[in-house]
Amino acid sequence: MVLFFINILNGISFGMILFLIAIGLSITLGVMGILNLAHGALFMIGGFVGYTLVTHGVNFWLAVLIGGVGAGLVGLIAERVFLSRLYKQFDNQVLLTLGLVYIIQNLSLWIYGGAAKSFSAPVYLKFAVAIGDYRFPAYRLTLIALGAVLLVILWLVIERTKLGSIVRAGMDDKEMAMGLGLNYPLTCSLVFAFGAFVCGLAGVLAAPIIGVVHSMPMEILLYAMIVVIVGGPGSVSGTFLAALVIGIVDSIGKAYFPDFAMFTIYIVFIGVLLIKPAGLMGKKALSG
């Protein structure tokens, strides 16, 4: 029983990472209708930046921040230079973001080589907490705490601030949002960059557990997309709920059916699609 609980905790900590990855995708998809297939690459950029910094002695949390900033910058440039001109052109968005993935992935292979890189969590978190007969890594507990904090911050920003209401209004009515007098394109770029930033953070935070490797971008993108669809695009609570569900299901799957772990997620995914295509918290039917 305790082991089961441990697996749940594992799932929740993974779910927090998933939340950080998916929230950027969810909002840019919901607000700007942009499909960014390079989202997983942003995660990896964060991870590699963090790796380079930590292995050169930089403080872990600083590395987390800078990794996020690095990913955020790449995201900002991609949006300003390329994506902003491709509004509603799905073909070109796909081509462009895939092209970026190819470039980033190959660049990473060139710089860092093919083997997965990893680095350790800060020393003071390298202990384990006793739960029953088992021990649970303190670092993962930290991730859970961080995720919860970020959820609260994001929720407050989106639901309670002016910026948030503009973003939400933009989700429903672009023209009206523009009429509110704010520089809407700039807001879009910042929102996009913020989503990239958070994703990059996740990349560094997850590295001590899953490492960083050049083949990550599409894998991560897939997880992100499943979470976004299951939770319903544009919904912070939906993304969070879905991230937890997927994280837990994935953990349980890996613990009890290791060969078929991926399938457990897909069962949830397909189940949601067949029963409630708009997602757990989604409101409208999804048509891009």
Added chain:
Amino acid sequence: MESHETEILRTENISKSFGGVKALSQVSFTVMAGEKLAVLGPNGAGKTTLINVINGLLPETEGEIYFLGDRVTKLSTHQRAGLGMSRSFQVDTLFNRLSVLDNVLMSIHGHHRTCSNVFKSFTSYGHYHETAQVALERIGLWEKQDHLVGLLSHGEKKKLEIVTSIVSEPRLLLLDEPNAGLTSEETMDVVQVIREMDSSTAVIIVAHDMEMVFSIADQIMVLNYGELISKDDPKTIMSDPKVKECYLGA
């Protein structure tokens, strides 16, 4: 020969809500064969919503719809079209990359249910061309059959839009602002086409142009804030105080 007593459409307590907003509220009415019903009302009264609900593009929140005596409330749009319901759209929905003729052929293919055919070529159905020719000659567009729709004038597009909904020989024709932006001459063409509809067909027209309405409508129905204010023949409607109120108050 259908008598005027055949009921084409009957709605019972149709309501439609979007979140908290009630777009339609308990709308009930009947349209008989040969009848031409004009739907009037201020902007936002729910006229296009009503058409969309009858047509099946929007599901109603409450209420029932009967078409030719059969309950169609649960049927999809294409099923209702198959039973003989046709509509035109306010903003033209012509296929810009196709020619005038091809646009009409598309409607005919839809009507004859030949769209699932992968073997023959789209343009090889001889008898469809004949039907299309008749329809296009009526609105004077047969000479322009090969023109891309994008090259037509606004008036020509509107007329073509209507023709694509008539060519399927519908029992119920729903026209959403068929003469928006047309000159009075073009409007007369449209009026002529509507007048020539078979007496077994019913027509429901959403319109703002009172002159056109008076030249065709047998009945006028007035909506305001989603509610049916009044449905009667034109003379009675014009002297109805409730109708005056909803236009003055809007």
Added chain:
Amino acid sequence: MKVNDSNPYFLKKIAPALICVLLFLVLPALLPGYLQSMFTKVLIFALFALSLNLIWNAHMISLGHAAYFGLACYVTAILSTQHNISNFWILLVLSIAAAIILAMIFGIIALRMSGIYFLMVTLALGQLVFFSSLALRSITSGMNGLFGVPWPELSVISIEWQKISFYYFTLLIFIVCAYLLYRVSISPFGYALRGIAEDEPKMKTLGINTWLIKYGAYIISAAFAAVAGVLFTFFSGLASPLQLSIETSTLAVLMLIIGSSSVFWGPVTGAFLVILLEYFSSVYIAERWPMVLGIVFVCSVMFLRDGISVHIIDLWRKWILREEKIACE
């Protein structure tokens, strides 16, 4: 669009056909073996991209189509290496059947959504098949894949297979399939599909069951992707998870987009370009090939909108045909 139609029939119809004949029929016979292989690969992926274009133009953007391509590869490889079936036609029919069955299931799930979301779902479903191939290690040899697929038997004639004879065989199959896909695109079904992409509600009001048409198109497209997969298995002699991967799906998508999805033969141009680039990069900068590809695509989005085939047609009209365009929109 009205054109100044004073060009001789030769230029308009015969010349392009002649170019194709020279390029695909005559040229390969004169080339060294490895370039003949390149042409074969071009045709295989061109077919794959053409099959994808059928649904692409209906705004059904599938990023998981390698599932059908790869499934056909595995069916062919398993049956020929483990069950001694070497007849091409039997393997072809069985592979297509497998792809159709899978497409019937996936189609129901994926068509719950449209546009961007359809793309995401097809991506996920494609990955599902990918992971399945890894999990079912006993049949598929997991990551290693299956090797040693022998040349097929045609039962109509017996052939001593070589690179060049397989190339012409592939060309034959390609022409038949391309012609069939062309027929579909000019049929009422094809027109309906494009109509649905432009205005689905309108199509519904015309009495057309739009869901069924989209579903049918998805299945047909899977069937043709499977044909490409069968050809690939014989071409390369193997079936591996790579054929089921996102990489293969995205490669087809990229060929389609860069070649012009709005032109019927666009995907062929795209396939030609991409594989040509691949072959030359592999000689000089093998490891940086994906980066080169990425840069090409980013540049084509920024500078060559709508794909190259549209521009080729434009240039052909301007320079060779000297047509004067009367402004249209």
